[in-house]
Amino acid sequence: MxxxxxxxxxxxxxKTTLATLLGIHMAYSGFKVLxxxxxxxxxxSDILDANIKSKPTSVMNGLRVMEVDxxxxxxxxxxDTAQAVQRNYxxxxxLNLEKYFDLYQHTPGLDAHGxxxxxxxxxxxxxxxxxxxxxxxxxxxxxxxxxxxxxxxxWLHRLLELxxxxxxxxxxxxxxxxxxxxxxxDKPLEQIRNRLQEYRDLIKNLQNSRFNAYSxxxxxDPLSFNEAAxxxxxxxxxxxxxxxxxxxxxxxxxxxxxxxxxxFRDLAAIYIKHAGRPITxxxxxxxxxxxxxxxxxxxxxxxxS
Amino acid sequence: MSKMKKIxxxxxxxxxxxxxxxxxxxxxxxxxxxxLLILGQFVGLPAPPPHITLDMLPVxxxxxxxxxxxxxxxxxxxxxxxxxxxxx
Numbered sequence: 056m057x058x059x060x061x062x063x064x065x066x067x068x069x070k071t072t073l074a075t076l077l078g079i080h081m082a083y084s085g086f087k088v089l090x091x092x093x094x095x096x097x098x099x100s101d102i103l104d105a106n107i108k109s110k111p112t113s114v115m116n117g118l119r120v121m122e123v124d125x126x127x128x129x130x131x132x133x134x135d136t137a138q139a140v141q142r143n144y145x146x147x148x149x150l151n152l153e154k155y156f157d158l159y160q161h162t163p164g165l166d167a168h169g170x171x172x173x174x175x176x177x178x179x180x181x182x183x184x185x186x187x188x189x190x191x192x193x194x195x196x197x198x199x200x201x202x203x204x205x206x207x208x209x210w211l212h213r214l215l216e217l218x219x220x221x222x223x224x225x226x227x228x229x230x231x232x233x234x235x236x237x238x239x240x241d242k243p244l245e246q247i248r249n250r251l252q253e254y255r256d257l258i259k260n261l262q263n264s265r266f267n268a269y270s271x272x273x274x275x276d277p278l279s280f281n282e283a284a285x286x287x288x289x290x291x292x293x294x295x296x297x298x299x300x301x302x303x304x305x306x307x308x309x310x311x312x313x314x315x316x317x318x319f320r321d322l323a324a325i326y327i328k329h330a331g332r333p334i335t336x337x338x339x340x341x342x343x344x345x346x347x348x349x350x351x352x353x354x355x356x357x358x359x360s
Numbered sequence: 361m362s363k364m365k366k367i368x369x370x371x372x373x374x375x376x377x378x379x380x381x382x383x384x385x386x387x388x389x390x391x392x393x394x395x396l397l398i399l400g401q402f403v404g405l406p407a408p409p410p411h412i413t414l415d416m417l418p419v420x421x422x423x424x425x426x427x428x429x430x431x432x433x434x435x436x437x438x439x440x441x442x443x444x445x446x447x448x
Contacts, residue, residue: 164411
C-alpha cells in the first residue's frame, strides 16, 4: 500500500510548491508518486506551468499529477445515490425526491465528503504507487475532511442504537402475536452497520503512521504559527500526530522563528529558504530544488522513516 | 367443539392485540423518530450531516411513506392516542 503524505497549513504558506518539490525529489529518488491537488482553488497548473487535468498526467518519469474535480465528484455521488433510490424504491416517492438532489449539489459539508470519496477511490485504484502526495485545501476544509469520518461514526453509532431498540420492540410484538420471531433482513440496520465499518476502517487507516504522514507548513509569522498550532492540536486529538513541521519562506536558520509557539518547540522543524522569486515551471522548480536539496531531502527523510 | 375453538382463537387474538397496542405505539413512534432523524431535512427538521442522509436514503422508502402518512393524521394526533389508550 502506498504511503499518503498530506501537506497541511494556512493558505498561501507554499503548500502546493513544497508538495511539487517533494514529488520531484521522490521521483528523482526512483519512487512512483501521484501528486493530487485536493484544493478546489487549484494552482498546481500555474506552478507546473502546464494544463493539469482531473486524470493523472505524467510530468516526469515517476511523477504524475492531477487536480481533483470536486464539483464532478459531488455530482457523481448524488447521481449514484439517485440511481440507488430509483433501483430500491417501489413507489413513486422516488420521483418526488429528484428536485432535492439539485439542492444538495451545493449543500455545505458535501464538499468534504466529495474529497473523502475521491481520496478513497484513489487509494483503491492506484495500488502500484509508492507515494501519494495530497496538496490539501486551506485549513477549514482540510479540518472538515479529517473530522468527517469521526463525525460520521458518532452519528451512525447513535442511529445504530436507535435502530436496535426499534428492532427489539418489533421482536417482542412479533413474538407475542405470532408466537415466534423470524429474523428478517433489516436494510437500514445493514446500511448503518456497513457505513459504520467503512468509517471505522478509514479512521484506523488515517491513524496508521506506516501509511500516512502529516506535514504541516507554515511561514515564520505569528498568524501562520497560530493556525498551524490549531491544526496540530486537532490532529493530535484525532490520533494523527503531525509528522514534520516545515517553516517555509524562512531565512533558513532557527532564529527566524522566534514567534514559534511553545507547543511546537518539541517538533523538529525543517527550514526552507525564501526563494525571492516566483517558482514556476519544471525548470524553475528544478533550480530551486538544487539550491535547497537539504531541506527537501530532510522533509522526505521524515516522511519515509 | 370447533365453534368453541374458533371463539377461543378469536379471544386469544384479541388479547394478544390488546397486549401489544401500547408497545406497538412506542415502536411506531421510534420508527417515526428514526425516520425524522434521517429524513428531517425533507420536512424542515435538524438532520445528520447530508452524506449520512444520502447514504441511508436508498433504504428508507418505508420511512418516507410513513412520514407522508403521518402528515395525514397530523391534525388529530390526540384522537389517535386516545383510541390506543381506549379513552372515550
